[in-house]
Amino acid sequence: MEFYVQLLISGLVLGSIYALVALGFAIIYKSTSVVNFAQGEFLMVGAYFCFSMVVQYQVPWLWAFLITMVFSVVLALLVERLVLRPMIGEPVISIIMVTIGLSSVLRSVVTAVWGTQIKTYDPPLFPDTPINLAGIPISQVYLWSFGLSIVLLVLFGLFFKYTKAGIAMRATAFSNQVALSMGISVKRIFALAWCISLVVSSIGGILIGNINGINIALGHFGLKVFPAVILGGLDSILGAAVGGIIIGVLENFSDGLLKTWFGLQGIKEVAPFVFLVIILMVKPYGLFGTEEIERV
Amino acid sequence: MSVNHCGDFKQTYKDDMRVLQTRFIRFWVYGFVAFLYVFPLIASTYVVSLTNMIGIAVIGALGINIVTGFTGQISLGQGAFLGVGAFSCAFFMNEWGIPFWLAMPMAGLVTAAVGMIFGIPSLRLKGLYLAIATLAAQFILEYLFLHLEGITGGSNGVMFPSPQVGDFAFDTDQSIYYVIITVAVLTTIYTTNLFRSKDGRAFVAVRDHYLSAEIMGIHLFKYRLLSFAISSFIVGIAGSLWGAYTQYITPEHFTIAESINYLAMIIIGGMGSVLGSIYGAIFMTLVPNLLSYGTSVLANVWAGAGDLIMSLKEGIFGLIVVLFLIFEPDGLAHRWKLIKAYWKLYPFSY
Numbered sequence: 001m002e003f004y005v006q007l008l009i010s011g012l013v014l015g016s017i018y019a020l021v022a023l024g025f026a027i028i029y030k031s032t033s034v035v036n037f038a039q040g041e042f043l044m045v046g047a048y049f050c051f052s053m054v055v056q057y058q059v060p061w062l063w064a065f066l067i068t069m070v071f072s073v074v075l076a077l078l079v080e081r082l083v084l085r086p087m088i089g090e091p092v093i094s095i096i097m098v099t100i101g102l103s104s105v106l107r108s109v110v111t112a113v114w115g116t117q118i119k120t121y122d123p124p125l126f127p128d129t130p131i132n133l134a135g136i137p138i139s140q141v142y143l144w145s146f147g148l149s150i151v152l153l154v155l156f157g158l159f160f161k162y163t164k165a166g167i168a169m170r171a172t173a174f175s176n177q178v179a180l181s182m183g184i185s186v187k188r189i190f191a192l193a194w195c196i197s198l199v200v201s202s203i204g205g206i207l208i209g210n211i212n213g214i215n216i217a218l219g220h221f222g223l224k225v226f227p228a229v230i231l232g233g234l235d236s237i238l239g240a241a242v243g244g245i246i247i248g249v250l251e252n253f254s255d256g257l258l259k260t261w262f263g264l265q266g267i268k269e270v271a272p273f274v275f276l277v278i279i280l281m282v283k284p285y286g287l288f289g290t291e292e293i294e295r296v
Numbered sequence: 297m298s299v300n301h302c303g304d305f306k307q308t309y310k311d312d313m314r315v316l317q318t319r320f321i322r323f324w325v326y327g328f329v330a331f332l333y334v335f336p337l338i339a340s341t342y343v344v345s346l347t348n349m350i351g352i353a354v355i356g357a358l359g360i361n362i363v364t365g366f367t368g369q370i371s372l373g374q375g376a377f378l379g380v381g382a383f384s385c386a387f388f389m390n391e392w393g394i395p396f397w398l399a400m401p402m403a404g405l406v407t408a409a410v411g412m413i414f415g416i417p418s419l420r421l422k423g424l425y426l427a428i429a430t431l432a433a434q435f436i437l438e439y440l441f442l443h444l445e446g447i448t449g450g451s452n453g454v455m456f457p458s459p460q461v462g463d464f465a466f467d468t469d470q471s472i473y474y475v476i477i478t479v480a481v482l483t484t485i486y487t488t489n490l491f492r493s494k495d496g497r498a499f500v501a502v503r504d505h506y507l508s509a510e511i512m513g514i515h516l517f518k519y520r521l522l523s524f525a526i527s528s529f530i531v532g533i534a535g536s537l538w539g540a541y542t543q544y545i546t547p548e549h550f551t552i553a554e555s556i557n558y559l560a561m562i563i564i565g566g567m568g569s570v571l572g573s574i575y576g577a578i579f580m581t582l583v584p585n586l587l588s589y590g591t592s593v594l595a596n597v598w599a600g601a602g603d604l605i606m607s608l609k610e611g612i613f614g615l616i617v618v619l620f621l622i623f624e625p626d627g628l629a630h631r632w633k634l635i636k637a638y639w640k641l642y643p644f645s646y
Contacts, residue, residue: 035424035427083618083622086622087621087622090621090625092370092424092427093364093370093427093559093563093567094563094621094625096370096424096427097559097560097563097617097621098617098618098621098622100556100559100614100617101560101613101614101615101616101617101618101621102614102618103614104556104610104611104613104614105611105614105615105618106611107610107611107614108608108609108610108611108612108614109608109611112608112611223431223435223552226428226431226432227432230425230428234424264443265443266439266442266443269435269439270435270436270438270439273431273432273435273436274432274436276428276429276432277417277429277432277433277436280417280425280428280429280432281416281417281420284417284420284425
């Protein structure tokens with residue numbers, strides 16, 4: 001029994017981080033209709049940058065965290081202005097390829113600056129004594145990650161529903177032209193979307209870095225987030241959250257169960273993609289996505 | 297030499313449909329093909345081996361251009377399809393003792409079947425969703441390469457026997473060159489002609505506006521699936537040739553990086569252009585070699601430079617792709633056309 005609960009808990013934690021990254025992905029897709037294949041690399045860059053602050057420059061955690069956020073905003077503005085803005089109006093494949101190209105640039109810059117060895121935050125963000133929750137020991141970093149992710153997801157949900165900027169972003173997502181004619185600066189909204197997305201990804205990166213350590217493989221999160229966003233519906237914030245958590249739990253369970261029952265190794269890497277294919281065949285617009293209906 | 301007219305003066309439909317329009321072009325193209333066949337006699341082994349890689353890349357790039365460039369179905373799984381071709385060809389040769397010449401088309405058919413399975417979502421999905429579906433295909437196939445040890449040898453890989461005719465084995469760079477270049481020339485001819493046929497025009501119509509295409513009576517699903525099949529078949533052939541060229545195949549080669557590499561080729565060369573696939577393949581094969589040459593030169597001047605550039609290699613690739621997309625979105629083929637047009641009319645540009 002404890003085995004299943006452990007699977008569930010680590011699945012939930014992994015899922016909540018997927019949800020964060022999926023949130024960042026969905027924000028960009030929703031308002032700028034750019035599919036960002038570099039989401040995982042942004043997460044990685046954020047995690048590494050924070051590592052430099054905390055370990056190499058001995059900045060206290062709170063400040064390191066804030067500086068990383070500022071860094072993410074600057075990076076987002078640069079990327080949006082230099083790379084993505086010239087691509088407005090280009091076909092889907094060009095946009096996909098430009099983000100793929102961007103991801104390999106980021107990956108190699110990270111390797112050049114920080115090397116390929118696995119790094120750990122020292123001191124860690126959260127104390128590493130586990131807490132007993134109903135008889136099951138859970139490490140604090142898990143609890144904090146889960147809590148923080150949920151808080152961020154709720155905050156962004158409220159942001160999109162009630163604030164002026166959030167409503168403007170939804171309007172832009174609905175139609176760029178209509179938003180322009182209502183006096184919304186679409187350029188500024190695009191920049192804002194990238195900033196929010198990168199900040200959220202960096203937070204995800206710092207959390208996952210505290211759990212697993214930081215290495216170049218963090219970039220894979222960006223690809224593994226696709227099952228989550230597709231399940232939730234590409235353009236839905238709620239969908240990103242729900243999809244992320246479901247995929248995290250499913251991934252952990254299929255890995256744990258297939259390993260104990262059939263001795264299959266490495267299912268973890270491939271299971272989300274099997275779900276992805278199934279979802280695409282059964283319900284391609286996901287749980288909460290808007291179905292595209294075309295009339296002639 | 298014939299005069300190169302600056303306008304179109306075709307008088308018959310047949311004239312207009314010719315692939316090689318003027319005597320001048322015919323002369324050079326036939327000359328170039330003939331030159332390809334004497335090339336290994338005069339070039340060094342290194343250059344021949346480089347040309348082999350280019351030849352395989354040309355075949356693969358033509359394959360992916362059919363599905364992505366001409367039919368508009370984005371495929372991120374080409375690297376894995378290449379692997380399906382290579383591993384199934386190796387399996388047929390090693391386990392069933394089938395000669396390479398039969399095993400290669402069989403591997404192509406297997407790859408076509410696999411490509412069609414992952415092309416099925418294209419019935420309901422398009423653009424972005426299809427790209428993600430093929431991305432999933434890439435990861436699922438990579439997993440299978442590593443874990444179907446009976447066929448692929450797991451992470452150790454398998455030996456790939458050299459093709460043979462009687463007692464003569466194509467096991468050197470020079471000999472396998474003739475196999476590769478023949479297949480590359482045939483694939484180029486086939487692809488060029490495909491887009492002068494009904495099916496090819498249907499592919500382009502599906503790409504340009506699929507709703508209009510459907511209204512004109514083009515069966516969308518059939519043609520999408522057909523383009524996946526033809527493309528995967530050619531990619532499977534490219535995979536088999538890769539096996540014959542390297543003589544040993546491991547799953548490491550057929551990763552997402554390879555898929556991206558091939559996509560980059562057709563983007564840099566020019567999507568929806570046969571010549572573009574060739575330019576892109578040449579460019580993407582030569583750049584890494586130029587990079588390593590550059591590092592070896594730089595290493596004499598500044599010792600640390602080599603390591604730095606090698607670690608930035610992937611990034612330089614990414615940067616090239618990004619710059620091409622921003623500044624030259626139609627690719628090298630388009631630029632070449634512009635240069636030709638410029639010099640044709642020089643110095644009177646109107």
